Amino acid sequence: xxxxxxxxxxxxxxxxxxxxxxxxxxxxxxxxxxxxxxxxxxxxxxxxxxxxxxxxxxxxxxxxxxxxxxxxxxxxxxxxxxxxxxxxxxxxxxxxxxxxxxxxxxxxxxxxxxxxxxxxxxxxxxxxxxxxxxxxxxxxxxxxxxxxxxxxxxxxxxxxxxxxxxxxxxxxxxxxxxxxxxxxxxxxxxxxxxxxxxxxxxxxxxxxxxxxxxxxxxxxxxxxxxxxxxxxxxxxxxxxxxxxxxxxxxxxxxxxxxxxxxxxxxxxxxxxxxxxxxxxxxxxxxxxxxxxxxxxxxxxxxxxxxxxxxxxxxxxxxxxxxxxxxxxxxxxxxxxxxxxxxxxxxxxxxxxxxxxxxxxxxxxxxxxxxxxxxxxxxxxxxxxxxxxxxxxxxxxxxxxxxxxxxxxxxxxxxxxxxxxxxxxxxxxxxxxxxxxxxxxxxxxxxxxxxxxxxxxxxxxxxxxxxxxxxxxxxxxxxxxxxxxxxxxxxxxxxxxxxxxxxxxxxxxxxxxxxxxxxxxxxxxxxxxxxxxxxxxxxxxxxxxxxxxxxxxxxxxxxxxxxxxxxxxxxxxxxxxxxxxxxxxxxxxxxxxxxxxxxxxxxxxxxxxxxxxxxxxxxxxxxxxxxxxxxxxxxxxxxx
Amino acid sequence: xxxxxxxxxxxxxxxxxxxxxxxxxxxxxxxxxxxxxxxxxxxxxxxxxxxxxxxxxxxxxxxxxxxxxxxxxxxxxxxxxxxxxxxxxxxxxxxxxxxxxxxxxxxxxxxxxxxxxxxxxxxxxxxxxxxxxxxxxxxxxxxxxxxxxxxxxxxxxxxxxxxxxxxxxxxxxxxxxxxxxxxxxxxxxxxxxxxxxxxxxxxxxx
Numbered sequence: 001x002x003x004x005x006x007x008x009x010x011x012x013x014x015x016x017x018x019x020x021x022x023x024x025x026x027x028x029x030x031x032x033x034x035x036x037x038x039x040x041x042x043x044x045x046x047x048x049x050x051x052x053x054x055x056x057x058x059x060x061x062x063x064x065x066x067x068x069x070x071x072x073x074x075x076x077x078x079x080x081x082x083x084x085x086x087x088x089x090x091x092x093x094x095x096x097x098x099x100x101x102x103x104x105x106x107x108x109x110x111x112x113x114x115x116x117x118x119x120x121x122x123x124x125x126x127x128x129x130x131x132x133x134x135x136x137x138x139x140x141x142x143x144x145x146x147x148x149x150x151x152x153x154x155x156x157x158x159x160x161x162x163x164x165x166x167x168x169x170x171x172x173x174x175x176x177x178x179x180x181x182x183x184x185x186x187x188x189x190x191x192x193x194x195x196x197x198x199x200x201x202x203x204x205x206x207x208x209x210x211x212x213x214x215x216x217x218x219x220x221x222x223x224x225x226x227x228x229x230x231x232x233x234x235x236x237x238x239x240x241x242x243x244x245x246x247x248x249x250x251x252x253x254x255x256x257x258x259x260x261x262x263x264x265x266x267x268x269x270x271x272x273x274x275x276x277x278x279x280x281x282x283x284x285x286x287x288x289x290x291x292x293x294x295x296x297x298x299x300x301x302x303x304x305x306x307x308x309x310x311x312x313x314x315x316x317x318x319x320x321x322x323x324x325x326x327x328x329x330x331x332x333x334x335x336x337x338x339x340x341x342x343x344x345x346x347x348x349x350x351x352x353x354x355x356x357x358x359x360x361x362x363x364x365x366x367x368x369x370x371x372x373x374x375x376x377x378x379x380x381x382x383x384x385x386x387x388x389x390x391x392x393x394x395x396x397x398x399x400x401x402x403x404x405x406x407x408x409x410x411x412x413x414x415x416x417x418x419x420x421x422x423x424x425x426x427x428x429x430x431x432x433x434x435x436x437x438x439x440x441x442x443x444x445x446x447x448x449x450x451x452x453x454x455x456x457x458x459x460x461x462x463x464x465x466x467x468x469x470x471x472x473x474x475x476x477x478x479x480x481x482x483x484x485x486x487x488x489x490x491x492x493x494x495x496x497x498x499x500x501x502x503x504x505x506x507x508x509x510x511x512x513x514x515x516x517x518x519x520x521x522x523x524x525x526x527x528x529x530x531x532x533x534x535x536x537x538x539x540x541x542x543x544x545x546x547x548x549x550x551x552x553x554x555x556x557x558x559x560x561x562x563x564x565x566x567x568x569x570x571x572x573x574x575x576x577x578x579x580x581x582x583x584x585x586x587x588x589x590x591x592x593x594x595x596x597x598x599x600x601x602x603x604x605x606x607x608x609x610x611x612x613x614x615x616x617x618x619x620x621x622x623x624x625x626x627x628x629x630x631x632x633x634x635x636x637x638x639x
Numbered sequence: 640x641x642x643x644x645x646x647x648x649x650x651x652x653x654x655x656x657x658x659x660x661x662x663x664x665x666x667x668x669x670x671x672x673x674x675x676x677x678x679x680x681x682x683x684x685x686x687x688x689x690x691x692x693x694x695x696x697x698x699x700x701x702x703x704x705x706x707x708x709x710x711x712x713x714x715x716x717x718x719x720x721x722x723x724x725x726x727x728x729x730x731x732x733x734x735x736x737x738x739x740x741x742x743x744x745x746x747x748x749x750x751x752x753x754x755x756x757x758x759x760x761x762x763x764x765x766x767x768x769x770x771x772x773x774x775x776x777x778x779x780x781x782x783x784x785x786x787x788x789x790x791x792x793x794x795x796x797x798x799x800x801x802x803x804x805x806x807x808x809x810x811x812x813x814x815x816x817x818x819x820x821x822x823x824x825x826x827x828x829x830x831x832x833x834x835x836x837x838x839x840x841x842x843x844x845x
Contacts, residue, residue, distance in 0.1 A: 100834065111838075132758070132759070135755055136755045136820075139752040139755060140752060140827065164703060166702070167702065171758065175755065178750040178751035178753075179751050180751045
């Protein structure tokens with residue numbers, strides 16, 4: 001990387017799998033182009049936003065979906081400042097702009113929210129009309145300095161107006177080239193993910209899959225957070241292709257060949273956050289030249305419409321066919337490229353599978369895996385093998401959308417974030433993942449399930465039928481609700497897990513999201529997380545066990561407190577037991593709180609004490625705080 | 640030209656890919672080849688039809704509408720439609736690929752607005768031109784004959800009101816302003832003032 005990088009300017013880096021090409025026959029090279037946009041000056045005011053919120057209010061949206069969509073729109077209105085503009089358009093078989101584009105003054109915000117709350121569900125889905133009207137409202141309020149975007153939310157197939165994905169993507173592209181971007185939000189399982197992705201890709205925006213209805217406001221907030229962090233708009237990469245060189249971008253980016261320039265549209269980039277894209281270059285055999293030079297330029301609009309640009313040249317040396325073959329490729333680059341290449345092919349296979357061509361879909365997967373196996377990690381091979389075998393028998397709508405979303409994030413280099421509805425059932429954290437009832441349990445080092453292979457968050461995981469003789473039937477009986485999968489510490493330890501009982505939501509990702517002030521180090525002890533905190537007066541190490549309905553301390557700690565009652569609990573391998581309950585003060589950093597604690601039965605207490613730990617913090621913690629368990633960083637954040 | 644053409648000739652002369660040409664045939668935009676001889680053969684008619692499809696695509700018509708026009712209009716009617724469209728669409732001069740690296744992107748806002756309005760107006764124009772040939776037994780001509788045609792073009796029975804869009808602006812409880820769209824930029828500015836004034840007048844009550 002360029003160590004002298006100027007933070008106010010866009011930075012371009014180019015890498016190739018090999019620095020040479022054959023002089024005797026044509027070669028294919030893989031190019032990685034990384035663009036780091038400038039960092040926004042935190043002292044300066046951000047660029048004003050100019051948004052249109054377009055909400056589907058067709059019949060299928062009625063009930064909870066429309067409720068959360070309205071809440072999401074109102075939430076975005078709340079987040080906007082007085083210099084931002086917004087409009088609200090709703091559509092069923094007709095289109096209605098219920099709040100025309102206005103600056104978001106206090107009065108206008110009130111009026112916009114008023115109109116949002118009055119919205120009721122109606123008839124069919126005139127997606128093209130609603131979207132176009134939203135774009136029109138954005139266009140009306142656009143200036144050179146505004147960030148212009150239409151946010152389109154739908155839960156169904158467009159059944160009125162223009163429905164052809166190719167057509168809608170083309171118009172989305174044309175409107176984007178004229179300054180108005182489009183992001184799409186698909187809710188539930190009935191919309192066409194390929195249409196929405198095509199519109200978002202062509203429209204320079206994002207595509208969001210919202211499987212959990214109560215996550216709609218959160219997802220809008222994520223889009224908003226990205227919008228306020230944009231530091232480079234209308235970003236384009238241009239390759240000046242010498243004679244005999246052809247380029248093909250991976251990852252579904254819009255690209256155009258104009259004379260000898262291959263122009264790739266990257267859309268908006270976020271403050272200091274690098275973006276990498278991959279290209280296949282087809283280079284003819286060398287003629288009289290000894291090298292081929294490729295000039296790459298990146299250009300975008302920065303702060304205040306200021307044009308930011310960087311230019312680099314990459315040179316390929318012509319060598320004999322034998323030397324070209326012998327040159328060692330950059331394996332890490334090839335692994336990164338393969339993630340995008342596989343995502344592109346998986347997307348193609350998913351389209352085939354949706355169209356009913358299961359054999360064709362599975363064949364695409366097998367062929368692409370054979371071609372790329374040497375650059376794929378073991379979990380990646382497992383995942384695509386699993387996907388390929390599922391395609392042979394056909395996917396259900398939920399699985400299709402999961403895979404589509406995962407591959408969308410893989411090809412775009414985005415963080416895959418999944419939200420699920422979370423409930424506290426008899427003191428246990430139970431969530432719904434793709435139709436399965438899942439118990440979140442950091443206290444058990446392995447995950448359990450009746451199926452042996454479980455696809456979750458871009459990987460296939462192995463599940464065991466039991467742990468220490470305890471089956472899911474027994475756990476279900478003890479928890480008091482059906483548990484299909486126990487999500488244990490083996491899978492959780494790879495993830496960032498945000499538990500938010502106030503919003504009844506659990507969010508899982510492979511990148512952090514909360515980073516609250518109250519940071520507590522965690523240590524992995526025999527596969528189970530432990531944290532150091534004050535229990536009563538003593539600094540102690542305790543197990544962080546999301547699966548325990550009660551917290552526990554040693555009988556010596558409890559001795560100083562008066563029991564407030566008795567309660568039953570269970571532990572795998574030990575069965576059911578009863579304990580006295582005490583209210584014990586805890587302190588983490590400057591935060592003080594009480595937890596209802598029991599005393600573990602003798603044998604179990606000995607087992608805990610022998611490890612040098614003083615107790616267990618159970619699920620009550622999550623009723624008091626929003627908690628992020630950042631396992632990859634061995635840290636816990638409280639908010 | 641009566642000479643038989645093979646698929647590769649169509650590719651060379653039209654500049655389109657085999658995949659696109661097959662897609663057009665599959666979608667009923669282009670007739671299939673003559674398969675009476677030893678090889679599948681094509682004619683000048685295919686090339687003319689491809690030119691027409693490309694021309695209709697350039698005015699941003701959806702493929703389903705192109706298919707409808709090709710199957711229901713004469714050559715003269717289509718030419719009339721295209722010449723009307725040329726007068727209507729300034730963005731036709733801004734064909735794909737013209738936005739080159741190094742040249743600034745079009746000015747924000749106004750160009751997008753023009754595109755959107757042309758798109759809406761363009762669809763209206765297509766429907767108006769094709770109206771006289773639309774009489775079909777299954778779509779009886781009534782006072783709403785144009786609506787029937789629109790319906791057919793849009794492929795839906797519920798779309799009639801979509802093509803005339805009204806913006807409803809709620810001023811206060813029981814008070815609304817309804818504006819037919821699109822309006823000119825001058826009118827829009829006046830309407831904005833009117834909204835601001837009426838909201839002030841009614842104290843933004845709602």
